Amino acid sequence: MPTYKAPIDDVNFLFNDVFQIDRYNNLAGFSDASADVREAILGEAAKFAEEVLQPLNRVGDLEGCVRHDDGRVTTPKGFKEAFKQFADGGWLGLSAPVEFGGQGLPVTLTQTVAEFQTSANMAFGMYPGLTQGAMAALLVHGTDEQKKTFIPKMVAGEWTGTMNLTEPQCGTDLGLLRARAVKQADGSYKITGTKIFISAGDHDLAENIIHLVLARIEGAPAGIKGISLFVVPKRKINADGSLGAANGVSCGSIEHKMGIHGNSTCVMNYDDATGWLVGAENKGMAAMFVMMNEARLGVAVQGLAMSEVAYQNAVAYARERLQGRALTGPQSPDKPADPIIVHPDVRRTLLTIRAFNEAARAMVVWTSLKSDVAHRSGDAKERQVADDHMGLMTPVLKGVLTDTGFANTVLAQQMFGGHGYIAEHGMEQFVRDARIAMIYEGANGIQALDLVGRKLPRDGGRAAMAFFAEVAAFAKEHGADEAMKPFIAPLSTSLGHLQQATMWLMQNAMAKPDNAGAGATDYMKLFGLVVFGYMWAKMAKVAQDKIAAGDAAAYLKTKQVTGRFFMERLLPETAVHLARIQSGSATVMELPAEAF
């Protein structure tokens, strides 16, 4: 059975040393999250993840969710009790506004807690994750009455939330959606249509489920300009706030899927269900986009979380499994064989995962802090810079963290040999669960297009230029430091690759957009590598300073070595991505569709 231990020390290193989040104490909520408060919250979150959620992970996979003949959907044994505990612990409202019963703490903290929960039990973590997403949409676009009606109940975990976008004929291209809304005399709408792949669409964890649904109002324009957002509760709500009759929405079936069996992925049927408009008519896409950055950051964290838990279990196995001898001669001569962690190829694999995990976690904290600044700063310029950063980094985070996170679960599984293929060890579940994160919230190919087609050129490339300048300034500042050379030299080379790729796209993709499309995924990966390289350089510098100041903690040395591994083995991939981008689209577009 797999185990999990929340990486609190690494989070503290990032919070306290690398990003020094106490510097943000001028922002609402940050002064309430002082070091001791953070420590208490992280400790409790770790405990809950390790002791309550993790033991339910395999049960969830084995049992899955069940739709009964009467239409009820039940979750795996133990999920209901765990969700109650979770809600009672106040975890749903950690960053929600105080006026609605939340604690108003930084999103940075919530994302860290989400990492722990997801590592322990990804399928479970999606129920609160979607609730938080629905809350975010209502907080930005809902009426005061909608907020008052829904948010406190969702913060308390009495009600949960969902997002209903996909239909059988459309996922990426929501302009094709057919669900329709008919306005009623009382201002409400009757919603009718079928939605698929609805995570947490129905279940027994809460007494009500608040569906956010994209639909087309009668007579609305075709395409994405005619889509509106509605809030549709599973059970109607009486004037006094108590629960009323069932609404016209039901789970038609539960999808049979590769993983995340503990989460109920439903086909949802809307049949004259009563709903209310959220935001303006025909502005549903805009309403969705507002919360897209946070939702995608949340999915990115899933990639990291699965990679982390897979890593931990692979390390434990590599330390225990006795098989063969070290190439340099027996290391444990008293035992029948050496533990496989003596082998360079095993270490190479483990370090590949670890070097990603720690850089990815740094990138998440870095970007989450920008999210907090973008939402909470009183300074318009500061908000704009932070918002630029969020917009640019979101597709990179989502695409790269989920692609690499998944690949790392496969690497970790490999460490187990045949045992990794057997369900009991839990490694294959990590692979199956992690796979979905590359697909939902915009498949990763779409993230890449979002990056090169929208985020990169926006405002004349302002966000990307700011990032390049920041990295270049860091490299300049520390370039003369001998100890930092193993970090600064490769980082500068790879930043150069990214700048060349950016230049190439500017020169070649305007007139010929297929050049952008053909290079998009490589550009996203190249971008991610450079960000990781920057994160590693920052972490290495902090570790170096702490060591120089007399801190003898072993993890500081580990940081430096892992960072060097990243620079030697992973960052050089930027050259290949650049070459691919520069190869353009001619060959890719040459064949007719029937030749494939």
Added chain:
Amino acid sequence: MPTYKAPIDDVNFLFNDVFQIDRYNNLAGFSDASADVREAILGEAAKFAEEVLQPLNRVGDLEGCVRHDDGRVTTPKGFKEAFKQFADGGWLGLSAPVEFGGQGLPVTLTQTVAEFQTSANMAFGMYPGLTQGAMAALLVHGTDEQKKTFIPKMVAGEWTGTMNLTEPQCGTDLGLLRARAVKQADGSYKITGTKIFISAGDHDLAENIIHLVLARIEGAPAGIKGISLFVVPKRKINADGSLGAANGVSCGSIEHKMGIHGNSTCVMNYDDATGWLVGAENKGMAAMFVMMNEARLGVAVQGLAMSEVAYQNAVAYARERLQGRALTGPQSPDKPADPIIVHPDVRRTLLTIRAFNEAARAMVVWTSLKSDVAHRSGDAKERQVADDHMGLMTPVLKGVLTDTGFANTVLAQQMFGGHGYIAEHGMEQFVRDARIAMIYEGANGIQALDLVGRKLPRDGGRAAMAFFAEVAAFAKEHGADEAMKPFIAPLSTSLGHLQQATMWLMQNAMAKPDNAGAGATDYMKLFGLVVFGYMWAKMAKVAQDKIAAGDAAAYLKTKQVTGRFFMERLLPETAVHLARIQSGSATVMELPAEAF
């Protein structure tokens, strides 16, 4: 539901044009496999795979195998009937010696047929695959009586075979194995022990199962020098050849695993089971190694086969799925959206898979032909050259084809968006099934070590030097041909990387074996890329010649474009592998085990 169409045209291109296998008509069995015979066999094999095996693939996944309370193991609905048809069709003995009822045809043909069967139904294909492996061991090391007793029944599919190596405490390191054998007065042995992960260990497809079992004879030396190979039938065989009493071997349980559910992966318990020595006492490892090349080639083919079927289904979906518009404007303005194959990123993904499939298939045919030469040529020098090639290429084939084959099933699944994660579409089954091939028959990390530690230095590097010389000669011969430049230039660059990496290992790994271990996987991948590059250059040349000779077939143009894609996008990765190898082992080995 997924579909499958055997790639007969591509096989014919390789057989007839690229490798011109009629040139081998001096070898036993080849003249019996003339073009028209091959066409008939491939046609029948395709039909059987498409019409009988493929429809059973999902059933096999859903139902899996069942061990009943009385110890019997049953396979999924339809498997038994299909296996009967398969056996009656003579497929098990395609390359088996004529004297035992086989057809004596080239192994090259059998591997191609195996690709079709595996694409259609990997779990099913393992039953005959293991039987052929067991036959191979008996043919080389068995006594005449053993051959006469077992081979004809196995050729006929009345009996099947298994390989029993792994035990709970040992997989890679067979020196730790504990199963024991006690010699009896009649020359037989009593075998006792537990074997795990035994594919096709028990089932209802055949009336008897012939287990080949590694065990340690009482008093034998410790480690791998004390291991012997035994043949242990499930039911004993009477003097007249009829089936006798049950032997002391039974399936203790069936493993719950990630995929290949249609194959019964058993824990096998041996309890004073009667067995007979195969080969010499304490020479069991040598007996296993003889057939390792063929078995590993078979697993490599599984990687290719899964990539091929996943590709075919991804292409079909990409042509049908209407979503969004081409970046250059609507391509199907009469439809609500364009098929997603208009998108460069989709095409890039599909071509990535295809460029692998066709190069991998060429490499399989190339190497299978060497296997045939090694076994059938009358010329000692020719046999040695072919055997060198087999030894060198086997770990590359096994490691690279299964790693990339699996990765390609993931890429193909991604083309389906959310639908790829749903079981009904079958794409996620390809991913789960393909995953095992990276693990069994020697996990891929072991293949890499086998390559750098054994195969590369063997005979002073003779095999590798011969390969480098062959590629260099090809490059020289066609380097001046303008049309071949897009192939020869990158191939030469990458061959240079491989030679530099080889030189680096020679200079740095003798004194410090960890340098070999730390670079092994990258060296294997680098080697594979150069082989693929060579295969593509050869295929491009043939396509060019055929076009020049007036052949207007569309696939020739497709070959050239796919080959150019490989050269532009995939082959450049060799530079990164070289950089990683040259980074050495210092960083990888620096941390103590407890720091991970």
